[in-house]
Amino acid sequence: MIELVEQGAVLQGFIDKWLAVQPQQRVALAFVDGRRYPGHVALAALEQELLGAAYGIREPQVAVAKLNWWAEELAGAAASGGRHPLTQVLFDDERAHAIASDLWLAPVLAAMAQLEQGSAADFAVQFDAAMPLHGALAALETAWWYGSAASPARAARVATLNHLLYALLRLEQDAERDRLPLPMARLARHGLSRTQLRAPSEARQQAVKAQLDDLLASWRGSATLAGPLSVFRALESRHGSKLAQRAARTDDALATLQAGQPHAGLATALQAWHAARAWQRQLS
Structure with a gap:
């Protein structure tokens, strides 16, 4: 039980990093319940992790090392289930296994390619x-x-x-x-x-x-x-x-x-509601 609580706290830490950059998404979470759609939230937090490595690290060699780690992680996650808390949530969902491996690797490879731009x-x-x-x-x-x-x-x-x-x-x-x-x-x-x-x-x-x-x-x-x-x-x-x-x-x-x-105003809530309705219509 203690281990599960600690894992949840670690996972929440990555979600909080994403929300710190995009605080308006707290409103969206009212329509995309993280308990029902944990992978949707984890994927957004993963994107923020990759963007942080691509743009937030000023030393190129440090950024390359971190992105190389992510490349190894995402390349092997389908077989291993992943080591990172975000990867574990994602690859616990059948959606992750239905997505081609090159789609998982493409953002990391693109991030490395643009480091010297x-x-x-x-x-x-x-x-x-x-x-x-x-x-x-x-x-x-x-x-x-x-x-x-x-x-x-x-x-x-x-x-x-x-x-x-x-x-x-x-x-x-x-x-x-x-x-x-x-x-x-x-x-x-x-x-x-x-x-x-x-x-x-x-x-x-x-x-x-x-x-x-x-x-x-x-x-x-x-x-x-x-x-x-x-x-x-x-x-x-x-x-x-x-x-x-x-x-x-x-x-x-x-x-x-x-x-x-x-x-966090009414306009943002309405925008999130409309976006959630469009999402559900697309799936129906």
């Missing part, structure tokens, strides 16, 4: 560079929620857009990293250096707003793509696009992004 030349290149990792995560998630026949096209687009938006709000902190949240052409057009990204200015405001305009145009285009969204992905996308719209209308777009928006 520098700043993109323009928005299109930036989007294409981020797509392999976030598209692979979206493909795995779509197969888990809806089966292998469901298209991940829309989920891949909005997952990539949410990543680029999150990267943008960290502009000041990441101004010295090799991979900047703003493309090089955008910096050149507005005459911005890395140092100038740390302080508010009219040039920075215009560059951030131009980035938001590109993100929002791509978000609007996502509605025409095929494929369903998980409840978590739908809420994440709605939350991100609304935040981008609000920031684009303000005099300090970056400050608005960093402040975020309420995630």
